[in-house]
Amino acid sequence: MPYAAREDILGKLKKADRREEAPARPPLPPLTEVGWGTEQLIEKFTENLALQTGVVHRVADRAGALEKLTEIAQAEGWKAVMIATDEVLAPLDLAAWGRTNGIDVLKAADFTARDAFKDAVFDQVDAGITGVDWAVAETGTVALVHDERQPRLVSLAPILNVVVVPVDRILPVYEQALERILAARGGMPAHLNLITGPSMTADIQATPFKGMHGPRRVIALLIG
């Protein structure tokens, strides 16, 4: 692309008559969610995710989470899962859990090549399990920052996505999640996703259909 294109476009834009000032920002009352307390945040997160057909289980602690996971694995007949290795999942030691339950627990570090990882996450696993960076009660949303421990496809390619959410990570609104992410990462991460429920469409006859391309179901395990 010729550099001239940039100069041409910006040149025209800057040459234009722009006497008017940018409009002043009118007052914007703070969102009601901002005032919610802990239990209300949990309740609203659950309620909002359920509206998107997300299933939420609340457990007391890590042991409870593993127990619930076993229950889900048995009900779904899991043989293999792909997991993230983020700071929420790491302490759960899912590798050991997999060995106990006879489930192949795969993670990105098991693969040296991108294509082999893709083959596995697309075709060889029954579910993707992730932690969260933050969760947002406003809409039952989870915020995932993608990095070496949180591959992009884990929460996307498998038909079922299990997301583990420590309740102290549930925040009222997106802004608060973003603020913490920016502080922790020193700026915007390469790839951040706000995920609210499963993949869906209503493009044929306006009939809702979950699992269009990504997960058909999202299950959240709330710890705490």
Add this chain to the structure above:
Amino acid sequence: MRRVSLFVPCLVDLLLPEIGEAAFALLRRLGVEVVYHEAQTCCGQPAINAGYLPQARKVARHFLKVFGEDEAIVCPAGSCVVTVKHHYPELFADEPDWRTRAESLAPRVYELSQYLVDVLGVEDVGATFGGKIAYHEACHVLRGLGVSEQPKKLVRAVTGAELVPLNAADVCCGFGGEFSLQYPDISEVLVAEKTENFINSQADALVLCEPGCFLNISGYVHRHHPEKKVFHLATLLAGNGKGGGA
């Protein structure tokens, strides 16, 4: 005594003079002195809508000359009020003198129901009507002027009248001036739907504050449901029950 200048839109003058007479009679009955400038013609709205701004400016200047000194101008047509209030100042963006005149006139122009309720503080004008009434929220009255409660208050206060809800009351009837002639197929579907909603409302009469919508809806109702009535608000309130109803 309050004094207003009556602006009779061209559609009313030529096709629906009863509406003008009703507005005149109504204001007089409420103790308002009504002035009528014989030099008035049209506000120029058709030319603005069609994009003929130099022509519209000529007409607007004439209007400003005729009405410029009046302390209050009352008009039984929302879209004409929008034209004078909102379009004139923009029309004269490059002519500071005329712009000033247009801007100074703008706050003195009122749609009829607006004047009655907001300025005179009247709701019960002493009219009677036996039956149910549905109110059509004409686009320019509702969204152009923000006038909606005023006409409904006036209707509610009519002795014997019951204001009933109208489904999709705020949806355009499909008139749009030249639109109804250039795109009659689309216009027809819209006015048919408006009429259907009117019929389904079980109201005996449909009331509105816009002569354009009046021509469109009453023209359709007259053809397809001759037993039903359409009234301009002024006609209803003047209580003569005749002219202006389809």
Add this chain to the structure above:
Amino acid sequence: MKIRTEQFVEIAREEMKNTRSKAFLGLLPPVINAMRQISLATFPDPDAAQAYGAAIRGEVVTRLPELLEEFERNATARGTKVVWARTAAEANAFVLDLAKKKGVAYVTKGKSMLSEEIGLNDALIDNGVDAIETDLGEFIIQLLKRPPFHLIGPAVNIAVEEIRDLFMEKGILAEPTEDPVALGYAARLYLRDKFHRLEMGVTGVNMAVAETGTIVNVENEGNIRFAKSSPRTQVSIMSLEKVVPTMADALHMIRLLCRNGTGQKMASYISFDTGPRAAGEIDGPEEVYCVIVDNGRADLYDDPVARDVFRCIRCGACANICPVYTKIGGYPYGWAYTGPMGQLLTPLLLGFSGTSDLFRACTLCGVCKSVCPAGVDHPRMLLYYRARDAAGDPRLRSRGRPLKERTLYDLFAWGATHPRLWRQGAKRMRPRVNRGARDGYLSRSVEPLDGWFRSRDLPEMAEKTFHERWKEREGHKAKA
């Protein structure tokens, strides 16, 4: 896509008779409007939230070049390769060259109206690179070679039987079915393989954040996420007005976009991309390109009224509530952009000659303006277009209006400024107009009012105008 804006009237007429289109228009927009109301009501003050959106977009329009430079600077610093394209041809050539250089057989496409505007799919396919639309609706209309019916439901009016036959013919479906969910699942399986082997993903852009150099995409299906996760090369194409000042602004606009577009409080997936993948990531693109496309917009920027079209965020709220769109559907608009936003954007991009129905087929009811979260004043803009068209503005590629029409308005203006002649004219017209009137009404067709009289009567011209009645009364009074 074939441009059919000149056939507006014919296509509208056909569509108003099409029972399937009518059924969907009677159902879908009202449902979305209701959901929009409900979701907007979750703001403590919905009007303030909409007004704040309008202020953000207003700022974008005023500060456009500076914001684009800021975006470019920050995106580049994070490794995004920012590319500028003056024309559709330049943009398409860039994407095609890149695909050739990377040796890819196909690219997947995320829904992008800009891509339809510039004809990117054809440019790729004609040159040996397959371009596969992956949003389900876009996937279907691409296979059918049909324009979008609805901004967010481009294929929502297509019969399941037709989709069944199409999918069977293309080998997407193994066993015939008319179940929408089964059809959708067949498309999932078909496209899944494309995502799996994907080497280059092309998506549009909902917002480009100047402050951070971040590209934001809003979607429900996950096809855009795949395009940003699976391939080594990712290309985002954006029309230059998609920039927003800050992340805080982007979050507010996301809230407004979801609520106004689909009536959701939040779409399923919002991706924020700031450069290529981070060190150590096993998936995600190694290279991210952002193509900023002008395609005639910079020339329009000098026009203080026309440039307000750059406020638009493509939510489609205006279409769902437009009395005209909800009767005729998306096809008559004849191109990528449907409904009121198309009525504003298409004439500017394609020129006024050949698109004049788009800015004339409007009753100026103003309901579009009342729902717009970006502060677009549609009626004002349409009136402006009409005025520039009547003036024959060559910059907007107008050919002017017929002489007959101009003469009519000259005559009108002359008459309206000569009150005595105005009244005499009316008097003289009366017997001619009233010929054939019965019981005070005209019903018979008279040129040029044929269309009116097909379904409507018109009161005859009054025996005495208001003016005449007034004169009589005043004359009487004077005598008394």
